[in-house]
Amino acid sequence: MMAGSSHVVDSSWEQELNKMAEQLKEYLDQNGKEKNLKQSASIFHQMGLLYKEQSKQDDSITKKLSLIRSAALFNAAVTRQPGNEQFKQSLKDFCSDLLKTAGAKILDADLLKIAQEVKEMVKEMRKKTNESLQQETIIPSVAIPSFKHVTKPGEKEFFDAFTKRGISFDGLMLHACKLPLGRMERTKKKPWTTELIKPVNEMLTYLDKDEDLKNGYRISDVLMNNCQVYGDEQIYQQFSEGVRNVLQSDQPSHHDRLMQQLNEDLTNFDAFNCLNALFADSKFNIKRLVYRTSTLFISALGRLNSIDDGSSFAIIDQLNNNNIIDDETAYLLSYAIAVSCQVRLKVYMEKESQDDYVGEEQLYDIFDNKVFANLIDTVGERSMVDYFAIVYNLQNVLKSIDDLSNLKFNITLTPRDKFRMLRMLQLHDRIISEWESYSQEQLPNTSSQDELWIRYHVARAYCIMHKYKDSLLMWEWLEERDIEHHWLKGRRMRNKACCLYYLDRFQEALQFIGRVKSEVLNLNLSDSDKYSLYGHLTYISALCQYKLKEYQLAIDQFMEASEYFARVDQRDELWKEISRANCFYYIGLCLYDLGDYDAAITEAKKSLQHFEQHNGSVNDKCECYSLLGRCHLERDDYDKALKYFQTELDLRLQFVPNEKQDSDEKIKFARSTIQICQENLELEMLYWMSLTI
Template structure:
């Protein structure tokens, strides 16, 4: 008995010492990371690097710190990102860093128990990058052929139809090329890892599914598995197989050298939970083709998201079909929010078993069509309030973040503007909202607009306007990314004067009339989306009304709205309303009407409209104001026939 007790005590001491050693190593690693991040901060100015070669040395050491945290999968991916960040900065010891990157990739293949342990992931990335460059070259060639909008409105309709056709064809081509590249990578990863344990499908989400993707976009994805494997004794082994496939896939993408450090959620560089540790701005690494980031509000890739303080549950997007569908309805996973749930209803097949994907696609469509019925069928509950998304709340947030009335003025000022937030999302988000509201199954945004017309929800005229606005949003984003050679959304707006009219950078990019039509359409589609989906109240009209007035005046000049109706509305406005209208029209929308800074008679404007024109008399700051009568708004909408 004494001997047994002695062995037990000795064993306990050994285990305790092992835990203590592990904790010490963990603390040493954390302290090393903190020290290196502080050193990086010391050589940065305004959170940006001034000495890239010095930064490269720090990133190299940080990469080794994360490599030491093996076999943690996320740590290994972060290590690869840091090695690539160091290489991008062209340090003196490129050979040493590249050798360490090769060692890391070989180490991952050993951990994954890969069939092809000698596979060269860095070399494979090079072959993939050649395909990416070919895709980008084609896009650049097509963009150069796009014409600016004509100066006469008579020729605009033909230009509009041609632009929609070219942009839709281009977006379809990019989506197909992007999908093919991802399929090649996935099949390569399966080949490297070894024999498949079950059927699977790699599924694309987001802009790829909507066919709005660019050659510099993130790849948002999930992996679905065949139903029934969760009942097998080796289910965890199957999941582990695909986790390592996802890691290998990410390493191949990371080794393209286009994953910025900031999206990897490093705790002492870009920690979104602690402001003092969220300071670093990666302005050197090209932001191109990559995976969705590891920051808590992203993580839309197979490995998902680790638990956080605000979301203390793990989200893994590798699941059997039926389990993945439960993400749309389960009480726990609803906490992941609107974006994940919405994206799971608009997906596309990339690689693997197409029939299995079709089953998933049909299931997600049924959830969108009747979430209450599907939740009862699959989860054995009946709660009509437990829908896959709270449309009202999300639209309110989208309006606050991307509403045209907040953004339109800013696109007419000099300085940096974010084209994703000010041009792209203000149109695409609300097309998607209408698609969800009317239970439209088709994935492409262009096809969704046509389906809205087919269902009688928008007129043929507005359908054409909406298709053109989508084309403009995609064109601007592609052109900015192409010019900047990466996913950089900030565009420097320079106002220049051409023929006496102030013109912005965006107008020079797409043409003056195109920008006018785009801005008008964005506001109109947001009004329709809010009214139809949110049962919009008069409070929302208070926000939108002053921004609509200048456009309505433009419609007067275009013979789309009678001047008598406009004068009737204008005469009912308070003095504050009129100041708001004058300010908005002259301040940043006056260029839509081809007006000079000083009102003057125009011989081509009929006398009845000349009376409206004289309203432009003075400017003032935009005040807080009351909304007009709902009847007045309806009169205008009835004449314009937007619906």
């Protein structure tokens, strides 16, 4: 019976079941096999009736178990006596009652027929598998000399694509088999091969090597975490013992190599940077974003503390037992690992394959990015917010400590962590609703650094939700406080200028930018961050000049902003090139308004090229096509204008739902310009025809 059930089993019902079980034993031989199928079938049928009746009294959990047992017992009776009409009718009645209990849409569904169809499918699959196993293995595996590998460039090598693989050999030799487990293929960046099937003593030498596998894995890291699936347990134990000896080694070189790998991972799998990169991307790799950002560092902590278990949960338990982390930290880290596993499992189940990519092929508009929405839909908002808050804190701890050999640390989640992650996950409306609750519970004028950061996230949310007045009030509140963090000071400057621009207060924005630009020099920022801040302030200034129809001033400032963006670090390659593409587009727009259509075409093409090379949104590309079309239209070059307008329209129609296409202003404008081009082309044709009459 089920332990912990809230249902109290009726003693007479249980006694009856026990009585039937004892009776069944009389019909078994000394090996426990049935001697008389007719007698045992009768007992199974009676037990099935009892469980079916009992299910009506069970609670929701035990009801399911009783129904499953009843179905199995009825089926067992029918299997032993296929001709017994009473048994078959009991099974049919059970199926009918089950459909009603489950609230099925199709109450007369034939479950027995469906079960038979599935059974036949399984039989066919087994048949095909057995037939495949009967075939000779592929030809190259036996190393026929005349089929030997050709090493001369450009010459063909025989590839057996038809013979079934009955047996596959593992090894480094190219003729070994079609898909060997032991061979890693050569690539342009990794022109070597690595044999992963060797004697234990040779495999252990990989633990001190820096050789890489695909996708950023190092062989040493992979082999540190091993488990036995099948094979000689003695060999596995021998290898595991060797791994333990390496982990417990006090050799400085081993510790230094682990620290080097940890620092590389902290750069390559930085949670904050990974999330930031998605602002301009349409797809993401869940293994990289929601799995490696946590498991890599749990694994590293395990190796640094000589813990040889391959399970993240077991490593966390050991860290807790060794007082390296407290109970709350152990709980948070375990929770993060559980979320990461759940995300991968759900995505794989939905795709019915181990495909780690989630998202769309292209973004229509960067302000309508569905990437995070897809991620949150997978396991829920709270799980995602808490996951990234936990891993962000963990990574910060590992970055801030130079000597991890005697590391002891603890992490907690604060309101600041929550607001930060809500912003990183683009849950701007949730930030505003959380702020409304939070601000009622806190002192309104507190100036702690945590409070300043929370208000920064809220101000950003207001801005993105087009609540520019609310956002500006928050930036001005921050302006009056002493902000220790210079990066936050710079963001406050940039975003206040942005709000003034969106509120059409262009002159105020220009005056503000002129005042704060000199202050940037005094900020304790990296050169790259200063270039980024200068670039954004200059870009906003240029937008204001454009709105004021000071086109030549705007052009000069867009060019200046582009130069600042070009000097930002390569790690921010994607967004800086998108920012430069926007500069080129607006330069082209200014030139168009000045009537210099040839120069405008040059800038529009430059902008379009940047957007295409750096994953710009569909809307950005459409704006470039529209500008190109308008320039050619002004030059009476209707053929080229029509081509660009048609390209723009086709792209927009792919991403705007059918029901919204007739009301979409940009689609309506594209259609009207296409009509103008077509009418002018018809007039030109009529004109030329008239000359020939």
